[in-house]
Amino acid sequence: MAHGLNVYKVDGSLGFSTADVTWQTIAQFTVAANATVANTYSEIAGMTVIAQRQLVNVPPAAQEDYVPNAVISNNSQTVTVSPQSGLSSSQCIIHVLAQDT
Amino acid sequence: MAYGFEAKNDYGNIIINDTIENLHFIGKATRGSADSAYGDIPNYSGSNDTLDGRVVHTYTITCSGTPVAFIKPNDYSRWHSVIKQSVSGTTWTFEVMISGTSTSNPPDVYCFVNADDIPSSSETHGMQVFKSDGTTKTFDSRKQPLAITGGGTASAPPSDPTNSSGTPGTTSGHPWNYATNDHDFRSSNRYTEHSNSAANTSDAMFSCPSLAQACYKRQMHGFHQSCICYIFGWCACGYQDHWSTASWWVMYRNAFRLRSGKFDAGWTGYAAGYAFSSAYESGGWFGGGGGSYSSGTMPYTAKTINLQSNAYILADSSRYD
Numbered sequence: 191m192a193h194g195l196n197v198y199k200v201d202g203s204l205g206f207s208t209a210d211v212t213w214q215t216i217a218q219f220t221v222a223a224n225a226t227v228a229n230t231y232s233e234i235a236g237m238t239v240i241a242q243r244q245l246v247n248v249p250p251a252a253q254e255d256y257v258p259n260a261v262i263s264n265n266s267q268t269v270t271v272s273p274q275s276g277l278s279s280s281q282c283i284i285h286v287l288a289q290d291t
Numbered sequence: 292m293a294y295g296f297e298a299k300n301d302y303g304n305i306i307i308n309d310t311i312e313n314l315h316f317i318g319k320a321t322r323g324s325a326d327s328a329y330g331d332i333p334n335y336s337g338s339n340d341t342l343d344g345r346v347v348h349t350y351t352i353t354c355s356g357t358p359v360a361f362i363k364p365n366d367y368s369r370w371h372s373v374i375k376q377s378v379s380g381t382t383w384t385f386e387v388m389i390s391g392t393s394t395s396n397p398p399d400v401y402c403f404v405n406a407d408d409i410p411s412s413s414e415t416h417g418m419q420v421f422k423s424d425g426t427t428k429t430f431d432s433r434k435q436p437l438a439i440t441g442g443g444t445a446s447a448p449p450s451d452p453t454n455s456s457g458t459p460g461t462t463s464g465h466p467w468n469y470a471t472n473d474h475d476f477r478s479s480n481r482y483t484e485h486s487n488s489a490a491n492t493s494d495a496m497f498s499c500p501s502l503a504q505a506c507y508k509r510q511m512h513g514f515h516q517s518c519i520c521y522i523f524g525w526c527a528c529g530y531q532d533h534w535s536t537a538s539w540w541v542m543y544r545n546a547f548r549l550r551s552g553k554f555d556a557g558w559t560g561y562a563a564g565y566a567f568s569s570a571y572e573s574g575g576w577f578g579g580g581g582g583s584y585s586s587g588t589m590p591y592t593a594k595t596i597n598l599q600s601n602a603y604i605l606a607d608s609s610r611y612d
Contacts, residue, residue, distance in 0.1 A: 197417075197432045205610055206436045212489070213439040213604055215314050218357055218405065240444055242602035244500035247377045250347075250386065251542055251562050254591045257502045257599065283357055283376070287442070287602060 213240075216286040217269075220246065221258060223281045226272040230264065234288040239266040242285040255280045314359055314403035316435035316611045320350035320385060322397055328562075330392040332472070332539055333586040335565040339472040342541065342560050343479060344392035347374070350385045350400045356408025360385050362547075363496035363608040366396040370546035370559045372501035388501075388544060390559040401496055401611055409434045435611055441489025442604035445499055445547070445556045450595045452478045452505045452543040452558035458593070459509035459539075467515030468569055470537035474509040478543060482557030489605040490554050497554065499603035501545040505558070505595040508540035533571040534581075540564050540589045547603070554603060562587065 197206040216234055221227045241260040248255045258279035261270045269286050273279035330344035352358060362371045366389075375386040385400055406419075406428040420430040430436060451458050459474040489495060513535035518526035546559040570581030 197436065199435075206432070206438050210438040210440050210607070213442045215312050215359075215405075215437070215439075217312065218359070220357065240442070240602035242498070242500065242604070243502060244373070244376055245502070248375060250374045250388075250544065251590050254596060257597045259599075285359060285602070287439070287604065 213287045213289050216288045218283065218285050221271045221282050221284060224273055224278050226270070228268055228270040229286075230268045231286070232267055235265050235267045237266055238289040239269070240287050241269050241271075242287065244283040244285070246281045246283055248280050258282050260284060312405050312407070313430045314437040315406050315409045315431060316437065317354045317358060317402050317404045317409060318352060320352040320360065320383075320400040320402055322400075323349045323351060325349075325394045325397065327392045327394050329560055332476070332541075332563050332565050334584070335470075335472070335539065335586075337471050339475050339539075341477065342563055343370075343390050343477050345559050345561055346389050346392060346394055346397075348387045348389070348397045350387060351382055352400075352402050353382045354402065354404055354408065355381060356404040358383055358402040358404050359498055361401040361403070361496040361498045361604075361606060361608070362387060363399040363401060363494075364389075364549060365398055367492035367549055370548050370557055371398055372499070372544060372546040372559070374501050374544050374561065376500070388546060388559060388561065390546065399496075399608070401606075401608060403437045406431050406434070406436075437606060438610065439604050440606055441487045442602065443485065443487065444600050445485055445554060445603040446483045446600045447503055447598045448483055448545055448556045448558055449481050450505075450598055452481050452595070453507060453541075454478060454480055458507050461510040461512070463512040463514070465511045465513040465535075467513045467533040468535045469511055469513040470535075470567055472509060472537075472539045474539070476507070476539070476541040476560065476563070478558035478560065482548070482555045485554045485556070485603075486552060487554050487605060488552060489607075490549050491551055492549060494607050494609040495549050495605055496608040497547060497549060497603055497605050499547050499554075499556075499601060502597045502599055502601050503545035503558075503595065504561075504597060505543040506540065506589055506591055507543075507593050508538055508589060510536065510538040512536050531572055533569075535569040536567070538566045540593075542590055545597075554605070562590070564588065
């Protein structure tokens with residue numbers, strides 16, 4: 191690597207290298223059932239942003255549980271989480287990742 | 292930035308600074324019970340009885356913050372997914388479903404939390420990076436920061452999870468007590484694939500929660516009408532009707548598979564059932580009657596829900612062993 195940072199483990203093997211990294215964690219937050227939340231992160235303006243959704247405390251098979259939508263907007267700075275149209279949504283963890291392309 | 296530390300890679304991409312909250316390895320979750328089932332449709336034998344099967348392994352880990360779970364398959368030919376994540380206090384539980392019925396080769400679950408949520412370290416050397424508030428940690432070289440080696444948006448799996456063409460439905464006009472399933476409920480060829488150079492079948496692990504789920508049923512109505520009595524070849528006493536209904540159903544969850552250079556989003560059957568009922572009306576000297584049988588109940592009416600794309604991320608598990 192010409193630039194960046196390597197971190198080595200006690201045994202001398204490579205534990206972390208900026209050369210390997212493709213996506214960065216920007217934030218993680220939990221959205222309550224049926225809630226709408228919009229969070230803005232100015233530091234990721236213009237980056238490629240994705241949001242991972244994980245339902246919480248939802249039984250796997252007992253009922254219909256709907257995941258909320260997650261929309262990226264505002265030059266990739268804002269992540270808006272809201273229920274699907276006409277449906278209730280379950281509690282959900284949002285994991286925001288960005289790629290500085 | 293006016294102060295602090297910033298690390299970029301060869302491409303000029305920012306990897307570490309005072310705003311990006313890098314995840315750090317907190318440990319492998321502890322594996323507990325395993326539930327194996329649905330290699331075939333319960334209490335049914337006949338055509339199209341075979342299903343893909345599934346095993347649900349339960350894992351727990353105790354930590355501050357919200358862990359991001361990565362699945363490291365130990366059998367890369369099988370489909371995997373986190374189908375439930377729950378928390379009680381600071382103990383997190385993950386239910387991980389894998390296709391097939393063998394409880395051998397369970398996956399490992401690697402968990403990562405924000406730098407600020409990792410336990411303090413007694414190591415005296417290394418590097419920490421804090422936010423501008425001076426207290427919130429974004430990076431700690433002593434605690435195995437997560438390097439996300441690949442990822443992107445995994446498109447939803449096909450809306451029809453079944454191998455047979457088209458989703459199953461209800462038909463009438465079958466013989467009375469007819470109960471031969473004509474729909475292949477397996478999902479082995481129902482997936483979308485995504486090319487990614489970080490995907491491999493040696494050390495790669497992934498994080499991609501299961502969102503989509505589906506439930507489908509094949510139902511057959513049978514009917515037969517018999518003459519109660521004949522006199523000189525004529526049906527003289529009226530007719531007696533006979534009805535039957537046979538139904539087979541499977542519930543599916545979105546699951547994922549790693550191949551060399553590919554990340555697949557598909558399906559695995561989570562639950563299944565079979566029901567049969569037969570009845571006939573009273574007539575003449577014959578009283579009405581019948582019987583029914585059911586193994587389980589569909590959790591909801593036939594449909595596919597949460598058919599949405601989701602972010603997936605890949606990493607190299609060997610860095611954290």
